[in-house]
Amino acid sequence: MTTSDPEENIISFMTIPFGPQHPASGHFHAMIKCDGENVTELTPHPGYLHRGFEKLMEYRTHVQNTMLSDRVCILDPLANEMGYVNVAEKAAGIEAPERGKFIRAIMAELGRILSHLTWVGVISYAVGLESGAKIAWGDREKIIRLNEIITGGRIYPCYFMPGGVRRDLSREHADGMARVLDYMEEKLKLYDDLVFYNTTFMSRLENVGTLSREDAVALGATGPNLRASGVSTDVRKDEPYDAYPYIDLEVVTGEKGDAYSRALCRRGEIIASLSIIRQLLAKMPAGDFKVKWPMTKKVPGGEAYFCCEAARGEMCFHMVSDGSDKPYRVKIRGPSFSHALAIFPRLVRGAQLADVPAVYWSLDPCPADMDR
Amino acid sequence: MLDDIIADVRSRFGESILHVLPEERRATFTVTRPVSHEVLSRLKAMGFDHLSDVSGVDYIADGEFEINYHLWSHARKVRVTQKVRIARESPLIESVVDLWPGAQIHEREAHELFGITFEGNPDLSPLFLEDWTEIPPFRKDFDTREYVKKQYDDDK
């Protein structure tokens, strides 16, 4: 707050860098102009993780690009793979067999739970609840080890292929998965006590960073950030892909659009994903899990567009092919692009400086899918 | 599912709609450059309130850039893509920030990576790259492997 003393006024207007080296910024940079403790303006400066993915993909075949697509959003790799293999299949006019689609949906939901657990950790760090981080990141290990046993890769599974999946999901894998799901359901009670219904956590996030419905739609919000502001749009329900037409999906929405609503939306999504995986395991058909896709398969000239629901929101792939074995152009729409660059500056205007990390992480941006 | 939308756009803009590709839940319009902003404005009025993306494709053989606008309607749960081609030599088109404020950063990215200027966009300063002196990197005449060999050769 400004005072009437002119010398104090000069001192109270400051420009503070937030990141790129900051415990609560990820690899992202923003310049904050503030007047005392109130933020007047925030200018984001992304680009610390820019690799030019879309250009690199033009030099590689589709199978090689599947390996690369994992790394677009490093916190939720399977959603990127899902997007790339589906758009490649659409461009080639090929469909994966039913069993392959079911396995893909199961692994993508497991990836969603993994991503939300990572988010529980970072939001806990942002509000000062370190135990939440330690426990959530310890529980992540269970799912990562499951990933390793099923796919061979801990963090970057490279499991989906255009045409299906690399390896089958065996009876033992499914049993192991069911045990991990039971464990997570049991642990949810602890997360509720320690994190979600913890009075300090609630008071740090309630009525902070409130995103109105109009702003959310106008600025391109998707995923839990949009649903917490009252808009019920979820790609899995509206344009179901892979095995999603076969399940009952409850779309978790919120009312107030503040940081706490977003937190509760993600909590609801963890619970919904546990139910989805169980439904899919029960309904999984027998049969082939992939169709043949040669290493240097040529895709006919044309275009394809595909959207999937990543943990952070709508992830879209637009592919233009020219008849060769490499795509002519791939455009990836990462959900965090709009969240961090359009919505975050709007939300912190007028907020307290100490709330900036909490608002930032309540939007769950992934700097990697922002920059690609 | 989008028959009424396609009929409305065709009746308003006639021959300026060069091509329509209807799919089950999505339609793609290819339009001429002069009507591009008007068609988008009409689509927004018909309920396409979410702008997913503004992206460029470099058709160097044709001497053109193609700009794709990907839209979604929260109420009707359908998608529309609008394509418009502009000359590669001095690429210029009106911005759509007046229709969708969230378009500002998508256009800024397309400007940095392709060199397309969006008239009316308040800020087209570089987004990802610092002190970049080459041509916009996503153009087809920029070979990233040649650049890496030249720039980072002493690193090997």
Add this chain to the structure above:
Amino acid sequence: MSNLIPAVIRSKAEASAASLWVIHYFTACGFLELFPWVGSGYDMERFGILAVATPRHADVFIVAGYVTQKAVRRIQRIYDQMPSPKYVMALGSCPMTGGMYWDSYATVKRIDKYIPVDLWVLGCPPKPENIGHGIVMAMNAIKGGFGGH
């Protein structure tokens, strides 16, 4: 592992090895496999390793993952601000050779052209056990008198 941190610390080298503080800089994907070390999966605090916010408190700089041209200037500045003795660990194949993004126009291919590196850990990303192996090597070297820079 029990002899890594003795019951009584007898020398400055032992004390340094038993409290290596890491600068809190989430560089890139290589960092994902450090999460289990921060969390209860592998828990680095029992080895005296903490993540600190300011370069002035840090001993170790972990460059985890690829580095863009934009980030490398900041990394050099952070490295310069860390007081000696300091150590640098490069995690993953990207800081070593460019890794997966060897043909990207935006990433640097060898981080040791910009800052000196003491320890390289292979992987994409390296598994937590590999990182642990690297940490143990570093702690033993420092206990044995490796002075850093």
